Each structure stands twice: as C-alpha cells, then as structure tokens.
Amino acid sequence: MSAVENHSSVPERIFSAKLLPPAYASLMLGVFFLIPLGIMLAVSFFHRVEGAFYEPAFEFANYARFLDAFFIKILAFSIGLSISAAVIAVMIAFPFTYSLTRASRSTQVFALVFLLAVLSLSEVIIGFSWSTLLSRTAGISNLFAALGLLERSAAYYPSLPALLLGLVYLSFPYTVLVLYPALSRLDPELSEAAQMMGASPVRTFFTVVVPVMKRTIISTIILAFVFTLGAYILPQTLGKPPHWTLSVHITDQAIFEANLPFAAAMAILLLLVSLLMVAITLLMGKDDAAGGKA
Amino acid sequence: MKAIRTIFMIAVFCFMTAPILVVAGVSVNEKKRLLFPPKGFTLDWYGELFTQSAWFNALQNSVLIAFFASILAVSVALPVALFLWQRDSRFARLLFSIGLAPFMLPPVITALGLLIFWVSVGGSGHMAATIISHGVFLVTLPLVTISLGLESINRQLIEAARTMGANERTVFFTVVRPLITPYIVSGFAFAFVLSLNEYIIAYMVAGFTVETLPIKIFNSLRYGYTPVMAAVAVIFALVSIVVFGLVARFGDLPRLLGAAARDAK
Amino acid sequence: MSDSASGLELQNLNMNFGSVRAIDGIDLTLPEGKFVCLLGPSGCGKTTLLRLIAGLQYPSSGNIVFNGKSIVDVPSHKRDFGMVFQSLALFPHLSIAQNIAYSLRIRGQSAAEMKSRVDELLDMVHLPGVGDRRITQLSGGQRQRVAIARALAIHPRLFLLDEPLSALDAKLREAMQVELRQLQKSLGITTIVVTHDQREAMTMADHVVIMKDGKVQQYGPPLEIYRRPANAFVADFIGASNILPCRVIDDSTVELFGRKVATSERPDALSPGQDAVLSVRPEDLHILPDTQRDTNTLSASVTFIRDLGAQVEIMLAHDAMELTATMTPKDKPNVAVGDEVTVEFPPEACTVFPA
Numbered sequence: 001m002s003a004v005e006n007h008s009s010v011p012e013r014i015f016s017a018k019l020l021p022p023a024y025a026s027l028m029l030g031v032f033f034l035i036p037l038g039i040m041l042a043v044s045f046f047h048r049v050e051g052a053f054y055e056p057a058f059e060f061a062n063y064a065r066f067l068d069a070f071f072i073k074i075l076a077f078s079i080g081l082s083i084s085a086a087v088i089a090v091m092i093a094f095p096f097t098y099s100l101t102r103a104s105r106s107t108q109v110f111a112l113v114f115l116l117a118v119l120s121l122s123e124v125i126i127g128f129s130w131s132t133l134l135s136r137t138a139g140i141s142n143l144f145a146a147l148g149l150l151e152r153s154a155a156y157y158p159s160l161p162a163l164l165l166g167l168v169y170l171s172f173p174y175t176v177l178v179l180y181p182a183l184s185r186l187d188p189e190l191s192e193a194a195q196m197m198g199a200s201p202v203r204t205f206f207t208v209v210v211p212v213m214k215r216t217i218i219s220t221i222i223l224a225f226v227f228t229l230g231a232y233i234l235p236q237t238l239g240k241p242p243h244w245t246l247s248v249h250i251t252d253q254a255i256f257e258a259n260l261p262f263a264a265a266m267a268i269l270l271l272l273v274s275l276l277m278v279a280i281t282l283l284m285g286k287d288d289a290a291g292g293k294a
Numbered sequence: 295m296k297a298i299r300t301i302f303m304i305a306v307f308c309f310m311t312a313p314i315l316v317v318a319g320v321s322v323n324e325k326k327r328l329l330f331p332p333k334g335f336t337l338d339w340y341g342e343l344f345t346q347s348a349w350f351n352a353l354q355n356s357v358l359i360a361f362f363a364s365i366l367a368v369s370v371a372l373p374v375a376l377f378l379w380q381r382d383s384r385f386a387r388l389l390f391s392i393g394l395a396p397f398m399l400p401p402v403i404t405a406l407g408l409l410i411f412w413v414s415v416g417g418s419g420h421m422a423a424t425i426i427s428h429g430v431f432l433v434t435l436p437l438v439t440i441s442l443g444l445e446s447i448n449r450q451l452i453e454a455a456r457t458m459g460a461n462e463r464t465v466f467f468t469v470v471r472p473l474i475t476p477y478i479v480s481g482f483a484f485a486f487v488l489s490l491n492e493y494i495i496a497y498m499v500a501g502f503t504v505e506t507l508p509i510k511i512f513n514s515l516r517y518g519y520t521p522v523m524a525a526v527a528v529i530f531a532l533v534s535i536v537v538f539g540l541v542a543r544f545g546d547l548p549r550l551l552g553a554a555a556r557d558a559k
Numbered sequence: 560m561s562d563s564a565s566g567l568e569l570q571n572l573n574m575n576f577g578s579v580r581a582i583d584g585i586d587l588t589l590p591e592g593k594f595v596c597l598l599g600p601s602g603c604g605k606t607t608l609l610r611l612i613a614g615l616q617y618p619s620s621g622n623i624v625f626n627g628k629s630i631v632d633v634p635s636h637k638r639d640f641g642m643v644f645q646s647l648a649l650f651p652h653l654s655i656a657q658n659i660a661y662s663l664r665i666r667g668q669s670a671a672e673m674k675s676r677v678d679e680l681l682d683m684v685h686l687p688g689v690g691d692r693r694i695t696q697l698s699g700g701q702r703q704r705v706a707i708a709r710a711l712a713i714h715p716r717l718f719l720l721d722e723p724l725s726a727l728d729a730k731l732r733e734a735m736q737v738e739l740r741q742l743q744k745s746l747g748i749t750t751i752v753v754t755h756d757q758r759e760a761m762t763m764a765d766h767v768v769i770m771k772d773g774k775v776q777q778y779g780p781p782l783e784i785y786r787r788p789a790n791a792f793v794a795d796f797i798g799a800s801n802i803l804p805c806r807v808i809d810d811s812t813v814e815l816f817g818r819k820v821a822t823s824e825r826p827d828a829l830s831p832g833q834d835a836v837l838s839v840r841p842e843d844l845h846i847l848p849d850t851q852r853d854t855n856t857l858s859a860s861v862t863f864i865r866d867l868g869a870q871v872e873i874m875l876a877h878d879a880m881e882l883t884a885t886m887t888p889k890d891k892p893n894v895a896v897g898d899e900v901t902v903e904f905p906p907e908a909c910t911v912f913p914a
Binding site: 018021022024025026028029032033034035036037039040043092095096099100101103105108109111112113114115116117118120121122123124125126127128129130132133135137138139140142169172173177180181184185226227229230232233237247250251254255260263264267270271274275278 | 299302303306307309310312313314316317319320327328330331366369370371372373374376377386389392393395396398399400401402403404405406407408409410411413414426427429430431433462484487488490491492493494497498507508509511512515523524526527530531534535538539541542547548551552553
C-alpha cells in the first residue's frame with residue numbers, strides 16, 4: 001500500500017505547486033463544513049436574545065432546556081420512529097437485495113437505476129407523492145372503494161402509519177444500496193453448498209445467508225436509522241404535529257422561533273447520537289467474511 | 295421458490311413505483327384538482343412550469359445551483375481523492391473522512407451549521423451561498439466515485455509510464471485522467487441530481503430569497519394543491535432515471551455501487 | 560461403510576447459455592463405484608456438466624438417470640449427493656464440527672449422533688480433535704480435508720468435486736490427489752471430479768472424460784486414452800504431441816513434407832489423397848546425429864535444448880514446422896543448437912487423424 005514513489009528520498013521544495021489542489025480542497029472543507037459546525041457548537045452555548053439572534057455567552061441553558069420532558073419525548077419518539085422504519089426497511093431490503101444480486105446483470109442495472117432515481121428524489125416530492133397516494137380523492141382508497149372493499153374512499157394521512165410507511169419508502173433504496181456490495185460479493189457457492197447438503201432454499205437463506213451477513217445487517221440498520229433520523233419533510237406532510245421529529249423541531253426553532261442557540265444545542269445532540277451510531281458500525285468492522293476464499 | 299422470489303421482487307417494485315405513478319396520473323388531470331384516476335388529459339401543467347414566472351424562476355435557480363454546485367463538488371473531491379491515492383498519509387485519510395461526513399450525518403445538522411455560518415459572515419440569502427453550501431455538502435458523491443476509479447487503476451500502469459520517462463504531471467494527464475474520467479462524470483451526475491432535489495440546506499441558507507423547485511413545491515403545498523407540483527415531481531423522477539440510466543449505459547453501474555468486478559465465469 | 564451401488568446415465572444432455580452451447584448433446588454412462596475425472600481446457604463445459612449432475616443448474620434438454628430413475632426434476636437439496644466446491648464454501652459463521660454436521664442437522668439427527676459421526680469423519684481425514692476451531696484457524700490443506708469430510712457426512716450416493724485441489728500448492732496437491740484416491744477406494748463411492756490438470760486425472764481416475772466445446776471427445780481409462788487418443792485434440796491435450804500436416808497415401812503410409820512415412824493403421828474415415836494430421840509423442844521421436852537413413856525420417860535443425868535434469872527436451876525445426884523430442888539424459892544424442900539432424904518416426908508411434 002505504499003505510494004507510487006518514495007517521496008522522502010526525493011528532495012522537494014516545501015511549497016510545491018502539487019500541494020495547491022489538496023490545500024484548496026482542505027480550505028473549502030475546513031471553511032464551509034468544519035467552521036460552520038464549530039460556530040454551531042459555540043452558538044449552542046450562547047445566550048438567546050429576543051428580537052435579535054443571540055449574544056456570546058457560555059451557558060448550558062440550551063442543553064438544560066432539552067432535559068424538559070417535552071423534548072426528551074421528542075428525542076425518544078424520533079429514535080423509536082427511525083429505528084422502526086430502519087428495521088422494517090432492512091427486513092424488506094435484505095431478501096430483496098439478495099434476490100437482486102442473483103438476478104441477471106441487466107435486471108440488476110435496471111433495478112439500480114430505478115432505486116438511485118428514487119433515492120435521489122427530493123423528500124418534498126416523496127412526501128407529496130405519498131400524500132397523494134393516501135388521499136381521499138386520488139388515493140389508493142379509491143381503488144379499494146371501486147373494488148367494493150370499502151364503502152367510500154377515505155384519507156389515510158396524516159397518521160403515524162402513513163409516516164412510518166413514508167419513512168420506509170424513503171430509506172428502502174438507501175438500504176438496498178448499502179447492502180448491495182456485501183451481498184453481491186457473497187460467494188454463491190456457500191448457498192449451493194448448503195443446498196447440496198440438503199437445505200431447502202428457505203432454510204439456506206436463514207441458516208447460511210442471514211448468519212453469514214449478520215454484521216452487515218446490523219450496520220445497515222444503524223446506517224438506515226441515521227438516514228431516517230434526518231427526515232424533515234415527511235413528518236410534516238404525512239404525520240401530525242405530535243409526530244414531528246427532532247429534525248423538524250430543530251428547523252422550527254431556528255427559522256420560526258428564531259432561537260438559534262437552542263436549535264444549535266439540539267443539532268449538536270443529534271450529531272452526537274449520529275456519530276455514536278456511525279462509530280459503532282465502524283467498530284463492528286467493515287464486512288462479514290463473505291466466503292471461504294479469504 | 296423462484297416464483298415466490300419473482301412475486302416478491304415485483305411487489306416491492308410496485309410499492310416503489312405506486313406513488314410516482316399516481317402523481318404522474320394526477321399531473322395530467324384537466325381540472326386543477328387532485329384526482330386519480332385522472333379525468334381528461336392535458337399537458338398544460340407541464341407547460342406552466344415554463345410559462346408561470348414563479349415556477350420557471352425556481353426551475354432556473356435549481357438548475358443553476360445544481361450545475362455550479364456539482365462543479366464545485368468535483369473540484370474539491372478530485373484533489374482529495376488523488377491526494378489519498380498518492381500518499382496514504384494520516385492527513386489524507388482525515389481529509390477523506392471529512393469529505394464523507396456531510397453525507398453520513400442527518401443533513402439538518404449541516405444545514406443549521408451553514409445557516410449560522412452564512413448569517414455570521416453575511417452571505418445568507420444569496421445564491422452563491424447556496425451553491426457553495428451544496429458544493430461542499432455533496433462532495434461525498436464525486437469523492438466516492440473518483441476514489442473507486444483510482445482504486446481500479448493498476449499501479450503498474452503508472453510505474454510503466456514513469457519508466458518510459460513521463461513525469462508526474464504527464465502521468466496524470468496521459469494515464470490517470472483518461473482512466474478516471476468516467477468516474478468524474480458519474481460523480482458530477484450524482485451530485486447534480488442530488489442538488490436538484492435537495493431541500494433543507496437550500497431552505498436554511500437562502501430559502502426565502504432563492505427559491506428552488508423543492509422549496510417552491512413545499513411552500514405551495516402549504517397553500518393547497520396545484521398540478522404543477524405533480525408535473526415537477528414527474529419531471530424530476532424522469533431526469534433522475536435518465537441521468538442514472540446514462541451512467542449505467544456508459545459505465546459499470548453495479549461496479550460503481552460496490553459489486554465485485556464482473557469476471558468471465 | 561460401502562454405500563448402495565449407483566450408476567449415472569446422461570442422455571442427450573444439452574445446456575445453452577443464450578446462444579452458447581455449454582453442453583452439446585452429451586450421452587454418457589458412468590459406472591458404479593468408480594472414480595471419474597472430467598478433464599478439459601477451461602470453458603469446455605466440464606464444470607457446467609458437474610453442476611447439472613448436482614442439480615445446481617437445470618438442463619435445457621435431455622435426461623439424467625441415477626439408479627434407474629430420472630433425477631432431472633429432483634432439486635439439488637433432495638438428491639443426497641455430496642459436493643466439494645472450488646472455493647470450498649466452508650461456512651465462516653460455523654465451527655469446523657458445525658460445518659461437518661450441517662447436513663446431519665438438516666436431517667434432524669440428535670446431538671449425540673452428530674458428534675460421533677463428526678469425530679469419525681475428522682479421524683478419516685486425519686484431523687482429529689479440531690472440531691471446535693474456526694475455519695480461519697486452519698491451513699489451506701486442512702480446509703480441503705474439512706470440505707471433503709463435510710461432503711461425505713451423509714454417506715452421499717454420489718460424490719462430486721469441482722476443481723477441489725486448485726487452491727493448493729503443487730506439492731500439497733500431489734499428496735492430496737493420492738489421499739483422495741485412497742479415500743475413494745476405501746469407501747467405494749462413485750466419485751466425479753472436475754479438473755483441468757491431466758496429471759491429476761491420470762493419478763486419480765479409473766475413467767477419464769475428455770471434453771471440448773461442450774462435447775465428449777473421448778471416454779475411457781487414462782492409459783488407454785494416452786495410448787490410443789481418439790483424435791488430434793486428445794492426443795495433444797493428454798501428454799503433448801507433435802501434430803504435423805500430412806496427406807494420406809494408403810492404409811499405412813502418409814506423405815509428410817514430400818517424404819513417405821509409414822504409420823500405424825489409419826482410421827476408416829480417411830481415404831487416399833485426403834489431407835490429414837500425423838500425431839507423434841515427443842518421447843517417441845528418435846534423433847540421429849546425421850543423415851543415415853531415409854525411410855520414416857525427416858531432416859531438421861536443432862533450435863533449442865532444454866535440459867531439465869530428469870528429462871531433456873530438444874526443439875527442432877523443419878522449414879517453419881516445429882517439433883519437440885524428449886528423452887532421458889542418458890539417451891541424449893550428442894547434438895548442439897544449430898546442428899542438422901535426422902528425426903526418425905517409428906511407424907507404430909505415428910497415428911493419423913482427420914485434419
């Protein structure tokens with residue numbers, strides 16, 4: 001894994017022109033990503049001033065306010081909702097991705113293009129689409145009514161199941177794309193070996209594929225959890241105000257309550273939760289041993 | 295068993311397409327009402343996107359921001375990826391991780407950080423601020439694709455070029471760049487599509503003055519329904535499919551997304 | 560310990576991948592209790608044939624009959640065959656004992672039954688007491704043995720191996736070939752091994768199936784195939800041959816570069832005047848230091864001498880045609896690169912095939 005050439009043996013000017021591009025990149029990431037996060041951290045300790053934004057201070061009031069039962073409940077609800085959506089998404093996505101990796105290359109390309117398109121679709125559009133699909137006048141209940149399953153069509157949103165459905169939809173393509181590399185590298189001979197030893201396809205799936213991929217599954221759930229934690233539009237379009245998540249409240253505090261210090265404190269907490277989760281997946285190691293070849 | 299698998303895959307596919315199909319249906323309603331199945335057929339709402347100044351303005355903003363932000367993202371990602379590839383130093387790895395971070399974290403965190411930043415330095419509300427913010431936020435995508443491209447280069451090619459007398463600069467322009475161009479282009483494409491669709495950062499940084507299409511849809515949604523939103527949603531879905539379809543057509547998409555290289559077996 | 564006798568019959572078997580005919584009309588009857596090697600260059604369809612027998616792939620047409628019953632529609636997990644895969648496919652999430660006991664667990668055996676069978680199998684492959692270890696704690700050769708033990712756990716009716724030794728280094732591979740052969744003999748189990756290594760096939764097999772382009776080129780005991788190859792491809796693939804263009808003159812004479820050469824009898828398919836090829840093994844060619852005789856000889860110049868210690872290879876050229884002759888060091892003629900020599904073709908060693 002050594003570099004192309006051994007640079008230490010070649011005498012070079014210290015300020016080489018070659019270092020300009022990485023210096024520019026570091027500067028951009030530093031100024032427009034790290035410094036904003038730093039300022040946000042500072043602001044989270046600032047004192048809020050009604051009418052203006054804030055004044056410099058060092059107080060824990062914003063964090064203390066979070067301990068209020070109301071915000072604790074929001075945090076707990078956000079985490080519970082995101083975990084539920086993540087688990088459901090992975091439960092559907094895992095067998096789906098497994099089947100996909102065993103399908104023909106052209107099916108795979110078709111599905112990947114489609115999933116990438118859905119993944120990149122704005123949350124606004126997904127929220128609008130689902131609210132249409134679940135609406136009274138243009139929704140699926142129309143179909144049920146037409147089939148005689150319902151007496152008359154009804155609106156299924158805003159509601160918690162609608163929100164959960166939307167979040168599963170939102171995180172499904174992401175989940176598939178996270179699982180795809182690991183599953184497509186899974187040695188197909190492992191499943192074939194199990195079948196030669198008498199295991200039916202279903203039994204093979206549960207006694208070989210799932211256990212071999214255990215760590216991948218858990219880290220995918222965590223990544224999907226962090227991903228759904230960022231959902232901002234769906235709780236507002238498909239859920240009711242009690243279903244608003246931390247992401248919604250952060251924006252609400254920042255834009256409509258003009259309370260930047262408190263919004264910053266909540267964002268820092270969200271950041272810590274997310275970093276913790278990402279750190280767990282990194283500690284778990286990258287991939288499962290995908291076959292006997294290693 | 296195979297039948298069950300096929301049915302399952304088709305069911306998931308239907309679940310994924312259902313909302314888009316319904317929106318495509320309502321977008322061609324003749325009346326300005328949310329109805330499905332559609333009553334009558336018209337493409338007027340697609341036309342309004344270009345004729346109604348408020349919508350067209352948002353379209354222009356979105357495309358401008360996406361274009362320049364993607365160029366910016368590639369310009370930052372390329373040196374980071376090259377830097378890590380050339381010298382596997384601690385700093386290079388750190389820089390790479392920072393480049394990955396915006397995409398790993400809930401975007402509202404980056405959005406709020408950027409809001410506070412632009413308010414502090416006085417860029418809030420300008421399109422340039424949105425472009426820079428998107429550019430940095432979306433660095434992750436070209437960074438990942440370009441790194442994959444570099445990893446796939448056999449280092450002996452570089453060594454061969456060096457033994458034939460090419461200096462580092464010549465090696466880059468004659469060997470490395472041609473090999474990673476497809477990866478740069480797909481990184482640009484990914485960033486472009488995601489910038490078009492991004493809401494929260496654009497909203498927080500300049501949402502009240504520089505309306506992009508997602509912001510415009512969400513704002514309109516608060517005041518009620520108009521079929522133009524449905525038209526925009528359909529166009530966005532089509533743009534994404536076309537862009538990723540092109541990436542798949544000219545590159546190895548499964549490979550780009552982490553599948554093992556196709557062997558001849 | 561011997562299993563129920565088994566015979567395998569392939570009837571007009573075809574397998575198409577798109578427009579590629581991977582298996583092209585194979586008819587073959589494999590005897591019971593024998594060790595059969597499927598041998599051929601890569602892409603010849605040997606692995607596909609093994610996978611069809613295993614039930615991992617479904618043939619485009621044709622029938623597979625086992626012990627008198629068609630098994631084409633029996634899924635692989637109900638065939639009760641044992642298989643060793645090229646990657647070995649040992650389960651990384653299970654211990655060695657759990658790997659070996661997997662098929663027993665599927666069949667609902669008790670813990671005690673499984674334990675005694677696992678111990679028996681580990682003894683059989685000379686790995687006693689490693690049952691609790693992880694796969695990653697074993698060397699390549701040990702993993703090989705575990706994979707073999709695992710495939711044999713249920714006393715399979717048929718034992719299939721797909722390039723089982725390809726991951727091992729040369730020395731270990733040769734030792735395992737002998738061991739595998741001895742194991743098969745003691746169990747008397749019908750065994751089919753896919754390999755591209757003719758030496759491996761010669762070491763282990765009772766019968767060899769030579770394949771090319773999805774077709775069987777020749778089937779029979781290894782020595783018989785070596786001595787009487789059915790066509791020029793087999794002659795060249797099994798032990799190198801010099802394949803030279805010639806023209807048929809009569810029953811036992813051909814014209815080779817303008818000279819008459821006596822051969823063993825030509826096949827019926829050839830008539831006088833037809834273009835054909837003459838095949839002669841390098842070890843059968845004799846090199847004479849000067850132009851002494853004129854029947855069954857060809858003049859040539861020495862282009863290279865490769866002295867491998869145990870064997871000497873002399874490369875020769877007659878015009879643009881290259882020839883190779885091999886001999887033991889004590890039979891090495893006193894020639895050097897550039898010398899003009901005479902090459903003698905013993906008639907009984909020269910076989911004629913259609914071009």
